Amino acid sequence: MLTVRDLTVSYGGITALRGVELEVRRGEIVTLVGANGAGKSTLLGAISGLIKPAAGSITYRGQEVAGTKAHRLSRRGLILVPEGRRIFVNLSVKENLILGGYFRPHDAGFSQDLERVLDTFPRLAERADQPAGTLSGGERQMLALGRGLMGSPKLMMLDEPSLGLAPLMVAEVFGVIRRIHEQGVTVLLVEQNAAAALKVADRAYVLETGKVVLSGTGKELAADGRVQRAYLGMD
Amino acid sequence: MPRNPHEKFGLTALLKPGGLLSPGALPPAHQTRRRDTMLTIGACLLAALGLWLLEGHASGYVVHLTCVGAIFATLAVSYNLINGVTGQFSLEPNAFVACGAYVTALLTLSPAEKEASFILEPLIWPLSAFSIPLLPALVIAGLLTALMAFLMGFPVFRVRGDYLAIVTLGFGEVIRVVANNAQSVTNGPLGLKGIPHITNLWWSWGLLAVCLFFIVRLVHSSYGRALMAIREDETAAEAMGINAFWHKMLAFTLSAFFEGVAGGLLAHLITTISPSLFTFFLTFNLLIIIVVGGLGSTTGAVLGAFLFTYGGEWLRVVEEPMQLMGLDIPGIPGMRMVIFSLILVGVMIFLRRGILGRHDFSWRWLLASLGLGRGSKA
Ligand SMILES: Nc1ncnc2c1ncn2[C@@H]1O[C@H](COP(=O)(O)OP(=O)(O)OP(=O)(O)O)[C@@H](O)[C@H]1O
Ligand SMILES: [Mg+2]
Numbered sequence: 001m002l003t004v005r006d007l008t009v010s011y012g013g014i015t016a017l018r019g020v021e022l023e024v025r026r027g028e029i030v031t032l033v034g035a036n037g038a039g040k041s042t043l044l045g046a047i048s049g050l051i052k053p054a055a056g057s058i059t060y061r062g063q064e065v066a067g068t069k070a071h072r073l074s075r076r077g078l079i080l081v082p083e084g085r086r087i088f089v090n091l092s093v094k095e096n097l098i099l100g101g102y103f104r105p106h107d108a109g110f111s112q113d114l115e116r117v118l119d120t121f122p123r124l125a126e127r128a129d130q131p132a133g134t135l136s137g138g139e140r141q142m143l144a145l146g147r148g149l150m151g152s153p154k155l156m157m158l159d160e161p162s163l164g165l166a167p168l169m170v171a172e173v174f175g176v177i178r179r180i181h182e183q184g185v186t187v188l189l190v191e192q193n194a195a196a197a198l199k200v201a202d203r204a205y206v207l208e209t210g211k212v213v214l215s216g217t218g219k220e221l222a223a224d225g226r227v228q229r230a231y232l233g234m235d
Numbered sequence: 236m237p238r239n240p241h242e243k244f245g246l247t248a249l250l251k252p253g254g255l256l257s258p259g260a261l262p263p264a265h266q267t268r269r270r271d272t273m274l275t276i277g278a279c280l281l282a283a284l285g286l287w288l289l290e291g292h293a294s295g296y297v298v299h300l301t302c303v304g305a306i307f308a309t310l311a312v313s314y315n316l317i318n319g320v321t322g323q324f325s326l327e328p329n330a331f332v333a334c335g336a337y338v339t340a341l342l343t344l345s346p347a348e349k350e351a352s353f354i355l356e357p358l359i360w361p362l363s364a365f366s367i368p369l370l371p372a373l374v375i376a377g378l379l380t381a382l383m384a385f386l387m388g389f390p391v392f393r394v395r396g397d398y399l400a401i402v403t404l405g406f407g408e409v410i411r412v413v414a415n416n417a418q419s420v421t422n423g424p425l426g427l428k429g430i431p432h433i434t435n436l437w438w439s440w441g442l443l444a445v446c447l448f449f450i451v452r453l454v455h456s457s458y459g460r461a462l463m464a465i466r467e468d469e470t471a472a473e474a475m476g477i478n479a480f481w482h483k484m485l486a487f488t489l490s491a492f493f494e495g496v497a498g499g500l501l502a503h504l505i506t507t508i509s510p511s512l513f514t515f516f517l518t519f520n521l522l523i524i525i526v527v528g529g530l531g532s533t534t535g536a537v538l539g540a541f542l543f544t545y546g547g548e549w550l551r552v553v554e555e556p557m558q559l560m561g562l563d564i565p566g567i568p569g570m571r572m573v574i575f576s577l578i579l580v581g582v583m584i585f586l587r588r589g590i591l592g593r594h595d596f597s598w599r600w601l602l603a604s605l606g607l608g609r610g611s612k613a
Binding site: 048050069070071074075079080082086087088089090091095098099100102103106147151 | 457460461463464466467468470471472473474475476477478479593
């Protein structure tokens with residue numbers, strides 16, 4: 001579904017990604033772990049078209065998309081739920097959700113998706129007319145996920161969805177990710193919470209200073225000594 | 236606020252265009268919409284009656300002011316579309332108003348009048364040879380101004396934030412300099428005189444109505460929601476499938492169109508135009524209007540424009556010599572602007588977001604406040 005080959009991204013003088021190789025197959029949950037500043041968000045930004053790569057190739061569903069603008073890619077089902085939620089705080093919850101499916105015709109499928117999102121997140125349904133800025137952190141994350149779902153994703157990329165959430169809420173977010181996956185959406189997940197992420201992942205990559213240094217199944221990586229020391233806080 | 240439990244299933248209402256923004260529309264959307272349309276038509280008829288009475292009974296001075304108010308309201312609503320709704324802080328409306336005013340005036344002035352005005356250098360052919368009625372002239376002026384905005388948009392929307400303000404400010408100045416120096420087209424600093432006095436209450440309020448019709452509909456459509464999303468977070472909007480560049484272009488050209496037409500009407504109200512009318516000061520006044528009214532609120536823009544127009548006239552008394560407690564106070568020119576600035580500072584301190592914030596008028600809200608509607612306050 002998604003193949004990244006030899007991807008290099010630089011910001012001015014700083015090279016944030018150097019020759020990253022990554023693959024996501026249809027129906028998988030793939031997770032990407034790495035320390036702060038490793039380049040995870042940069043990688044998702046480059047895949048989603050928000051950041052222009054310096055070199056390398058990105059193929060999505062068989063087509064080369066490196067350098068294609070974000071607003072075109074989201075129309076093709078490549079949806080990013082960005083780091084820090086980035087909801088539209090002065091618009092209502094409902095408006096945020098509708099904007100998630102901006103390019104779609106307002107047909108039966110659209111209303112079905114909206115209904116499904118509101119069913120999945122009853123708290124959003126209760127607060128549909130409230131400005132999104134009045135939501136709590138957890139509710140904002142739910143809104144960001146719901147907004148992403150309204151774009152009818154084929155591949156959904158989540159950038160640290162559990163950031164800043166209490167353990168109970170983290171569990172809820174992971175539950176939602178599982179459910180999204182069960183509905184047939186392929187997921188590429190970036191997480192600091194490596195333990196939880198490796199548990200749900202089919203496969204995983206470890207990114208360090210702009211390079212993939214390890215990859216394997218979620219289980220393999222969870223059992224790997226280096227991962228345990230660096231990301232799972234074990235000795 | 237109590238919420239109806241069925242609200243989340245009110246999807247049919249949600250999906251109807253126009254019903255999208257009405258919060259928790261409980262009665263079927265088409266019914267509410269019909270009610271709103273009827274109310275709007277009623278309000279327009281009432282306003283027309285008011286204008287007719289004003290035309291018959293009020294002094295020429297009041298009529299003139301009311302025309303100016305409507306023109307400024309049109310300008311403010313258009314400017315608010317790009318600055319307030321879309322959040323692109325730009326500073327060029329004086330250029331668009333100037334463009335509209337000059338184009339319209341050059342098209343409607345009679346060849347004889349033009350020959351008499353252009354004394355230093357004759358007006359270039361074919362402009363010197365013909366004249367057309369006001370309505371087509373306004374349309375042409377609006378389209379030309381929109382075209383100018385469209386071409387300007389390519390460099391302008393490559394930059395964001397402070398840079399956008401500076402680049403558009405530069406464009407505004409360029410147009411003024413051109414007006415000052417393109418002697419054979421604009422008559423330079425002498426300007427154009429003897430423009431027919433055609434603008435009346437019907438023209439100015441008619442334009443305001445047309446402008447409101449289009450802009451309110453745009454703001455309440457899914458395009459409008461996308462414009463607000465760009466204001467809130469451009470990157471997130473792009474990730475949502477919104478092409479930010481073309482949406483900004485749409486808002487910019489539409490606002491330029493109406494600013495151009497309003498400039499044309501202004502020229503035919505005051506009958507004399509010169510480059511000194513279209514300095515940055517005009518933009519600054521419009522900026523005050525939309526900020527005081529509430530950046531992003533169309534209702535606020537209209538309100539701000541009328542407050543500014545009538546208030547500005549009313550404040551003229553402070554510039555006249557007066558007697559206060561036996562003291563003779565000589566008139567102080569410029570005192571009005573001092574007071575305006577103080578009001579601006581006051582509004583900004585006590586009402587950060589202007590008089591109306593980002594709220595807009597809706598029939599729903601009015602009916603609810605009068606205790607007539609079934610809906611809750613918007
Ligand atoms: N807009 C930018 N301009 C310059 N440098 C940037 C920019 N964005 C990111 N960087 C740099 O690129 C590197 C990778 O950043 P990135 O945000 O991708 O890290 P990350 O893995 O997502 O980190 P975190 O876990 O903290 O979110 C960092 O060194 C960062 O400073
Ligand atoms: Mg990051």
